[in-house]
Amino acid sequence: MEGPMEVKEKQSNLPMEDLLRRLEDIFASHGILSEVFPDYRPRAEQMELSKEILLSLFEEEHLFAEAGTGTGKSFAYLMAAALYALETGKVVLISTNTLPLQNQLMEKDLPVVEEVMRRCGYGEFRYELAKGRGNYICRRRLELLIATVLSEANHPWRETVKEISLYIEEAKRGVREEFPFYIPWEIWNEIGGDYEDCFHQYSPFYEKCFIQNARKSWSKANLLVANHALVFADLSMKGGGEGGVLPRYDCVIFDEGHRVEESFSRFFERSVSLPQLDHLMGIIRQRRQGWMRNVFDAEVIQEIGELFQPLRERLEEGFTQLAEYLADRQRSEGLSPLTPVMEMIESPLPVRVDVEKPIERIIDYLKGIEAERCGEEVEKRGIALLMGRIQEIGENFRFITQGKGGDGWAHWLEKNPPSQAGLLDPQAEWIRAIAQPIDAKQVMQEFYEKVPVTFISATMATGGDFEYMAKRLGIPSYRRFIAGSPFDYRKNALLVISELAPDPRREEEYISFLVQGILRILQMTRGRTLVLFTSFSLLEKTGNALLPYTHELGIQLLLHLPGEDRSRLIEEFRANPQSVLFGCDSFWEGIDLPGDELRCVVITKLPFANPQEPLAKAKMRLIEKEGGDGFRDWMLPSAILKMKQGVGRLIRTTEDRGAIVIMDSRILTKQYGRRFLMNLPPARRGKLKEITHYVSDV
Structure with a gap:
C-alpha cells in the first residue's frame, strides 16, 4: 500500500475565511450542529479549538492542543477534519489510545458529523474504523x-x-x-x-x-479511526519495506495524545522468557498455522522438538543465572527472593550461556525442510517467518542482557513468582527480560517530516506551554492552543490541602495520617469518594487500616488491588452511593463519573514516578546525558500531568460540584510545589470542614 508521504494535490476551492465561517455556522447557538444534535450547548472554546485545528491542517503544521473535559474536543477536531477532507480530497487519520473513545467516535460522534456535512452541502462523507x-x-x-x-x-x-x-x-x-x-x-x-x-x-x-474487505473499505474513507498501536504497526511495517497495515493518509490527529510516547515504547518492546519459547514450540507441535499441515509431519515435529531441547536448556541455564543474580540483589537489600521485582540492567550482565549454536542448528534444519517440502508461496513465507521468530529469541536475549541499543533504550529484568512459590522451586520460568525504546524522536522524526500531526488531550501542557511533550515526542516547531475550561471551578469546587502532613517517606506515620484524614472526609461525604494512590502497597496498607472504620460507618470500601477487574470496581462504585473507591495508576484517568456519582477526589501523594523503576531511571539518565536535569525535565512535568488527570476526575459537567483534597504538604513546602499549584484548576481554597457544603445535594 501507499505510504503517508504521497499527498494529494487538490486544495479547497473556498477561501480560508469562508471555511472558518462555516465552522461558526456549525457551532453557533442555533447552528447546524444544534439542529442535528438537540442536546448541543455552544462553547466558545470548542469553536476556537476547531478553527485552530482546521488552520493547522491547511497550513500542514504540527499542533499541540489542550482541551479539558467539557470543551467538546471530539466534535471540535472531527468537524475540522471532515471539512478539510471533503474540501481537499485528502485523508485524515484519527488515532486514539482507548477502545471506549473509539466506540464513542464511531457510534455517537461521527454519525452526527456525517449529517452536519450533508447539511453543509457536501456529498458523501465516508468514515471507517481500522482494526488490527x-x-x-x-x-x-x-x-x-x-x-x-x-x-x-x-x-x-x-x-x-x-x-x-x-x-x-x-x-x-x-x-x-x-x-x-x-x-x-x-x-x-x-x-x-x-x-x-x-x-x-x-x-x-x-x-x-x-x-x-475491511482494507478495501478503509481505502475509500475520507476519515479513518485507528488506535495508537495500529499506527505504530503501520509505521514499523512500512519502515521495514512491507506494505503496511493502513492505506495512504495525509495527516494524523492523535487524541489522548499524552499517551503516544507510552504506546510507542510498548509497541517496539523486545522481550524474551522461557514461556515464550514454550509457546512457540506448542504452535509447532500442534501445527496451529495452516502452512504447517503439509510441511510438518510427526517425524519432522519430533526432530524439531529434539533440536529445541538444547536451546531450552541453554536459555533455562541463562535465566537461572539471572534469577540467582536477582536473588542476591534482593537478599542484599533485606528482601525475600520470593518478592516480585523489577531490576534495571545498567551494564552487561555476566550471563555465560551460548544460545547461538542451538539456534543455528534449528535454522539449518528448517532450511533443509524448506528446500525439500515448501513448494507453495505460503509455505515459504510461513517457514521464513518461523525462522525469524526463532532467531529473534537469541537476538533479544543478547540485546537485553548485554544492554545493547544505547541510551535510547531501557533494559530490565522482571521476576514474578507464583503465589504458592517456595524457595526451592526452580526460578528460571519466573524471569522475563525486557527492553523498551525511550526516545520516540529517533523513530518518529522521519514521520513528522512527511505528515502534519496534531496532538490533543485534556492534559498536554505544563505551566501553560507544551515544551515538555514536544521534547519527549521530538517536535521542534509547532502551533499551540490551550482551550479555557467551560466550568466554574470557583463556584463549584473546593480545594483543600493538608498543611501538616508528615513526610511520605515515614510510611507508618503517613499511613496513620491518611487513615485519620480519609475517615474525617468520609464522615462528611458518606461515600461518593475516589481516593487516588501512587502504589498498590500504600493503597492496600491504608485500606486494611481503614476497613474497620468504614464498616462502622456503613460505607463500602472498594480496593483496586493487582488483578482486580477495573470495570467491575467502577460499576460497584456507581451502584452504591455509600462507597469509597481506592484506585491506583489507571484510575487517575479514563473514568467518567459525572453528577452525583462522584463528589470528592482525594490525592494521597504527589504522583511522582518511582525513580528506581527501570523506565524512569533510563529516561532521566538519557536527559542528563543530553545536558538536562532528570527531575526538572521529566520527573516533575510528568507528575504535574498526572496530577491534572487525577483532579480532572471530579468536575465532568457544568452542574457538577465537589471537593478536591490533596494530602501531601510538599505541594506547599517544596519549591517545586508552586509548579503543581499553578497547574491546578482555579477552585476555591478552603478548610476540610467546608467539604459538607460541596458534597450535599443542594
Whole structure:
C-alpha cells in the first residue's frame, strides 16, 4: 500500500475565511450542529479549538492542543477534519489510545458529523474504523477449526463453533462484537486473523476475506479511526519495506495524545522468557498455522522438538543465572527472593550461556525442510517467518542482557513468582527480560517530516506551554492552543490541602495520617469518594487500616488491588452511593463519573514516578546525558500531568460540584510545589470542614 508521504494535490476551492465561517455556522447557538444534535450547548472554546485545528491542517503544521473535559474536543477536531477532507480530497487519520473513545467516535460522534456535512452541502462523507488483523475472523482458520471440533462428539467447543458456523454467512464485517452470542477468547484465538498464518491471495477464501474487505473499505474513507498501536504497526511495517497495515493518509490527529510516547515504547518492546519459547514450540507441535499441515509431519515435529531441547536448556541455564543474580540483589537489600521485582540492567550482565549454536542448528534444519517440502508461496513465507521468530529469541536475549541499543533504550529484568512459590522451586520460568525504546524522536522524526500531526488531550501542557511533550515526542516547531475550561471551578469546587502532613517517606506515620484524614472526609461525604494512590502497597496498607472504620460507618470500601477487574470496581462504585473507591495508576484517568456519582477526589501523594523503576531511571539518565536535569525535565512535568488527570476526575459537567483534597504538604513546602499549584484548576481554597457544603445535594 501507499505510504503517508504521497499527498494529494487538490486544495479547497473556498477561501480560508469562508471555511472558518462555516465552522461558526456549525457551532453557533442555533447552528447546524444544534439542529442535528438537540442536546448541543455552544462553547466558545470548542469553536476556537476547531478553527485552530482546521488552520493547522491547511497550513500542514504540527499542533499541540489542550482541551479539558467539557470543551467538546471530539466534535471540535472531527468537524475540522471532515471539512478539510471533503474540501481537499485528502485523508485524515484519527488515532486514539482507548477502545471506549473509539466506540464513542464511531457510534455517537461521527454519525452526527456525517449529517452536519450533508447539511453543509457536501456529498458523501465516508468514515471507517481500522482494526488490527486479530479483530477479524479468518474464514480459512475457521473452516479448519470447524472440521476439527465437529468431528468430535464431546468436544467442549462444539456448540459454540457450531453457532459460529451457522452465523458466519450473515456476518458483514467478521468482527467479534458482530456475533449475537459470546465467543470465548480461547476460541477466538484459533479463528482470528494471524499475520504469521495468513495465506494472502493464495487463500481459498481471499475474495470473501473479512480483513481484505475491511482494507478495501478503509481505502475509500475520507476519515479513518485507528488506535495508537495500529499506527505504530503501520509505521514499523512500512519502515521495514512491507506494505503496511493502513492505506495512504495525509495527516494524523492523535487524541489522548499524552499517551503516544507510552504506546510507542510498548509497541517496539523486545522481550524474551522461557514461556515464550514454550509457546512457540506448542504452535509447532500442534501445527496451529495452516502452512504447517503439509510441511510438518510427526517425524519432522519430533526432530524439531529434539533440536529445541538444547536451546531450552541453554536459555533455562541463562535465566537461572539471572534469577540467582536477582536473588542476591534482593537478599542484599533485606528482601525475600520470593518478592516480585523489577531490576534495571545498567551494564552487561555476566550471563555465560551460548544460545547461538542451538539456534543455528534449528535454522539449518528448517532450511533443509524448506528446500525439500515448501513448494507453495505460503509455505515459504510461513517457514521464513518461523525462522525469524526463532532467531529473534537469541537476538533479544543478547540485546537485553548485554544492554545493547544505547541510551535510547531501557533494559530490565522482571521476576514474578507464583503465589504458592517456595524457595526451592526452580526460578528460571519466573524471569522475563525486557527492553523498551525511550526516545520516540529517533523513530518518529522521519514521520513528522512527511505528515502534519496534531496532538490533543485534556492534559498536554505544563505551566501553560507544551515544551515538555514536544521534547519527549521530538517536535521542534509547532502551533499551540490551550482551550479555557467551560466550568466554574470557583463556584463549584473546593480545594483543600493538608498543611501538616508528615513526610511520605515515614510510611507508618503517613499511613496513620491518611487513615485519620480519609475517615474525617468520609464522615462528611458518606461515600461518593475516589481516593487516588501512587502504589498498590500504600493503597492496600491504608485500606486494611481503614476497613474497620468504614464498616462502622456503613460505607463500602472498594480496593483496586493487582488483578482486580477495573470495570467491575467502577460499576460497584456507581451502584452504591455509600462507597469509597481506592484506585491506583489507571484510575487517575479514563473514568467518567459525572453528577452525583462522584463528589470528592482525594490525592494521597504527589504522583511522582518511582525513580528506581527501570523506565524512569533510563529516561532521566538519557536527559542528563543530553545536558538536562532528570527531575526538572521529566520527573516533575510528568507528575504535574498526572496530577491534572487525577483532579480532572471530579468536575465532568457544568452542574457538577465537589471537593478536591490533596494530602501531601510538599505541594506547599517544596519549591517545586508552586509548579503543581499553578497547574491546578482555579477552585476555591478552603478548610476540610467546608467539604459538607460541596458534597450535599443542594
